[in-house]
Amino acid sequence: MKDFIIPDRDFGTPAAKSKQMVTLTIDGFDVTVPEGTSIMRAAAEAGITVPKLCATDSLEAFGSCRLCLVEIEGRNGTPASCTTPVAPGLKVHTQNAKLKQLRRGVMELYISDHPLDCLTCAANGDCELQDMAGAVGLRDVRYEAVDNHFKAKNTSGEANPQWLPKDDSNPYFAYDPAKCIVCSRCVRACEEVQGTFALTIEGRGFDSRVSFGAKTDNALASDCVSCGACVQACPTATLTEKSIIDIGTPERSVITTCAYCGVGCSFKAELRGDELVRMTPYKHGKANRGHSCVKGRFAYGYASHKDRILSPMIRDSIEDPWKEVSWAEAMAFAASRMKGIQEKYGRQSVGVITSSRCTNEEAYLVQKLTRAVFMNNNTDTCARVCHSPTGYGLGQTFGTSAGTQDFDSVEHTDVVIIIGANPTDGHPVFASRLKKRLRKGAKLIVIDPRRIDLVDGPHVKAAHHLPVRPGTNVAVVTALAHVIVTEGLMDEAFIRERCDWDEFQDYAEFVSQPNHSPEATELLTGVKPADLRAAARLFATGGNGAIYYGLGVTEHSQGSTTVIGIANLAMLTGNIGRPGVGVNPLRGQNNVQGSCDMGSFPHELPGYRHVKNDAVRNVFEEMWGVKIDNEPGLRIPNMLDAAVEGTFKGLYCQGEDILQSDPDTKHVSAGLAAMECVIVHDLFLNETANYAHVFFPGSSFLEKDGTFTNAERRINRVRKVMAPRQGYADWEVTQLFAQAMGANWTYTHPSQIMDEIALLTPSFAGVSYEKLEEMGSVQWPCNEAAPEGTPLMHIDGFVRGKGKFIRTEYVATDERTGPRFPLLLTTGRILSQYNVGAQTRRTANVVWHDEDVLEIHPHDAEVRGVKEGDWVRLASRSGDTSLRAKITDRVSPGVVYTTFHHPETQANVITTDFSDWATNCPEYKVTAVQVSPSNGPSEWQRDYAERTEKSRRILAAE
C-alpha cells in the first residue's frame, strides 16, 4: 500500500483472529501476539520493519519476493517471515550479515530487470521498490540486463519481444508492464479483496506477466470492474492512477466519507494545494475496511465538471432564460416569492424536499426550515421513493427503522438471502465482503427476477436462485415461512422468549394455510416449489442466517408487506441479535438513513417521533422557539397532486432530481409546472431545474463538514477538503435562505447543528463531533445506555419489547399485464453509474455505460423481431420511450429490465403512479409494458430534449 502521507503502517500480513496469545523473541525483544500471526507482522507490532515486496496487510501472505527472510535459532535456512507463523519461544533475527547479503542479492536481481527512471517515474517518492533498495543498502548491480522486460528496443534497434506497451485503456489507471516486478499483489487483491478474478499471471518463469483477462483483452475489455484494489496494492508505478501521472504526488490527506451509495466507505482524499489528486480507501474505515469501488475511488471528477453551476440564478418564469445574480439577490428573490405564496395561498402552500445526498446537518436544517420557518410539516425526502417501506416494516415488527447489523457481521454468516438487491452493482464494496465470506463456504440464496452476477460467477455460485415474477415477493416470502412453520423448522425457544407468542400463533396459523404453500403459489410467482422448499430448509437449518435486501423489495405496492415478511422470517428462525444474522436493508444513497433519521418525513420529527405526540413537539418547540403544526404534512406525491390542483405553489428542493427519479414523469412535470416558486439547490442544472425559478448552486461533499449515516446506522464524518467553489456549504445556503425568510439562525459550524440534534433526539444523545473524532465513527443509538454506539441491535430484546409477527397476505398489484402490455418491466442500476447519473454521467465512467439499454429475453425478442442493439419502443399505460435492446437470458421470458441513469431515456416516463399501501413508495419495479421495434427516440424524448435545452439557457453577464 502506497501510504507515504500520514504513514499508515503496513503490517505485511492480515491480523490473526485467535484469542490464544503467543510470546516469542524478535531481535532480543519479547513480542506477544495472537496465534497464527506471521513473524513479519509480529515484528511490525514490535516496531521492527522487515523488508518486503510481495506482502501487504490487506492480502494473505504469499512468500514470493524472498526479501523478508529471517533466521530462527534452531531452525534450518532462512524462512520467509511473511509465511512463517509465530510459535512460543522462537528466537528470531531479522538482521544479520547473512540476511543482509541475501537481501542485497535478491534486490540486485529485481533491479537488473527494472528501468531506472526513478526521477521521471510517477511513483517517485512513493515506491516500495525504491524504499527496499534503500533499506537493503543496494549500491551496485552486478548483472547486466541482456534479456529484459523494460527496454522497447535493444541497442541495435531491434524490437524487444519481451517488452509490452503501456495499457491505457482504463480511464482512471494505467498498467505499465515495463515496471512490473511480478509480485502478484494486484492479482491477489483482485481475487482476495475484490473477488472479481480479472487478473492473472500468464506464462511462467521469466515469461511471467500480469495479464488483465485473457490474451486479447486489455484492462477495459477484461472482467475488471475498476475498483482500484490492484492499484492500491501495487508497490511500484506499474499500476498507477492517471491523476498521479498527470499531477504528481499529493502532499496532504483528509479522511472523509464517500458520497455515493449507502455502504458509506471511508476514504483518504489526497491533495496537492486544493487540487484533489486522488481518493484512496481508508484502511481503518469500518464499513469498507480498506476497499473501494469505481465510483468512490475514481468518479469524483463531477465536482470540477464544467457543467457545475457556481453562481445563484433566478428567473421570473420557467420560459425565461436564467439570470446569474448575487447570493443576496437570489435569497431576497426566493424569500419574497415564498412569503408571497404563503400570504396568498396559505401556510400549507409551500414545502421542502430534503436530500439524501447531503449531510445529516443539512437535511436537519431543511426540515427545520419547513417546520420552524414555513410553519408546516410539508417535508419529504427521496427515501419516499426507495426505503420508506423499510422504515415502516422494521418499525412495526422490531421497533426501529433501520438495519440490525454492521457490515462486519457478514464475516460470521453461514447462509445469506439476497432479495431484490444486486450488491455487485449497487453496493459493490459490501458485495466484495460478502463474496469473501461465500468463498469461505457460506451458502447463498438469491431471490430476484434477474440472474444477477452473484448467482453464478467466478468462485461464487448461489445454492438457490428463485427467479420470482416481479410483484410477487410477498407470496415467495410467505411461502418460505410456510415451509419453515409446517416442517417445524422454526426456532421455538427464540420465539417464545423474544416474540409475542399469541401473535406468532396467529401468524403460524396464517402461513400454514395450504394456499401459501410453494406448490400453490408457483402459479403466481413462477418459482419452482422444490427449489423454494430447499431454500427455506437451508435458511432455517444452515446456521447463522442473514437477509440482505434492496429496492427490489421496497419499490412495490406491497413493499412494506415484504419487509414485514422478511422480519418475520428472521424472527421465525431466531436470526436476530448476534453477529452473522439479522435483517439488513442495503440503502441506496449515502445518507438516506440519515435523512430519515433527521425527521425528513412529514409525520415524524427527528428520531422517528410522530408530530402528533405533544411531549415530543414540546421539546422541539422549546428549543426552536416556535409552535409546531401537529398535523402531518404532505408527502412528495401529495405535494405534486396538490400542485396540479392549485393548492401547493412553492417548493425548496435540496439535492434531489424528482423529475428524473420519481415515477410517472409526466405527472411530476405537470406538478412542477403548476408551482409559482420552485427553488432547486443542486450542483447541476438537473432535470427538475427545468421547472425552477431559483437555483442555489450546491457544494460537493469535498467542500463541507458534516456527517453521513450509512446503511449500518454508522455516523461517519464528512470533512471539508477544499473551500466551496460557489462560496457556501449547503448548510450555509439553507441558513441564508432561512434568514432571508426572517429566521434567527446563527450556526457557524455543522458541529453546532449536530449538538442541537443530540439534544433533541434520544438515539443521537451521545453523538458529538468530538466523539466522532475520537472513535472514527459511531453507530446509533448512541446515548447513555450505549455510549460507544450500537453495532448490533436487538441483542437481548427488541427495541419495541416483544418482536411482532404480522400477517403478510399477498395482494396482487393493480398493475397487470394484458394483451396490450404483456411484459413486465423492472428497473435497476449498474455498477459504473449512480442513480439518475447526475454525477457519474459527468465522469469517465460513461466508458462502461453510456446509455440505458433494455434487457430482453431471446424468446421475447424473437417474436417481436428485435435484434441485439436495435432501437425499441418501450410503452406502458403511462407513456413511452425508446432505447436500444440487449438480448440476454439473464431475465426470464416475460420480463424486461432497464436502468434509469440517463435523462435521454427517462425510464420513469414508463413507470406508473401505483405505490406502496403504507408509505406511498412508488412501484418502480413492476410495470406492464409492450416492446416493439422503433426507429429512434420517441416524440416525447425529442420534445423533452428541446425543452431541456431551452430551459437551461443562461443570459450572458451584463
Place this chain on the structure above:
Amino acid sequence: MLDSADHSDRIAEILEAHQHLEGPLLPILHAVQAAFGHVPQSVLPQIAKALNLSKAEVHGVVTFYHDFREAPAGRHVLKLCRAEACQAMGADRVAGAVKAALGIDWHETTPDGRVTLEPVFCLGLCACGPAAMVDGRLIGRCDVSVVEEVAV
C-alpha cells in the same frame, strides 16, 4: 482457426464428461487439446463459466503449461532438449542444423504444415544426450538426421 460457434457443443460434451472430477480444469484442457489439437482462445469463457472460474484464471493455467497450444501444431512435433546435459553434448549444434534443415525457428511450423519445432528443457534422458522427442517418442543421441523422422 474455427470460431467458437463450431466448438461450443463439443466443449459442452467435454465439460460434461469431466465436471464431476475434483480439480477438473487440467483434464478438461487436455481433452480440448486432444479434440482440437490446440486450446482455442474462444473456448476459455465457456470453460471458465462452467467451472465458476474467471476467464483470466483459465488463461493463467493454459499459459503456464507450454504444451497447451494456442494454435494447431504441424502434423509432427519435434522437440529438442535445451537443458544443460544435452547442451554439453552438442545440443546447440544439432538445433542449428535442424533449424537450417527445416527452414524454421523455435515454435514455428513449416509452411507445408508438416512439422513444428519446439525447445524443451530436459526430457529425462540426460545419459543419452542430445535428446529429442518426435510426436511423444524419445530419441537419444540425436543429430540432424532426426529430421528424417518427420519427413512425411
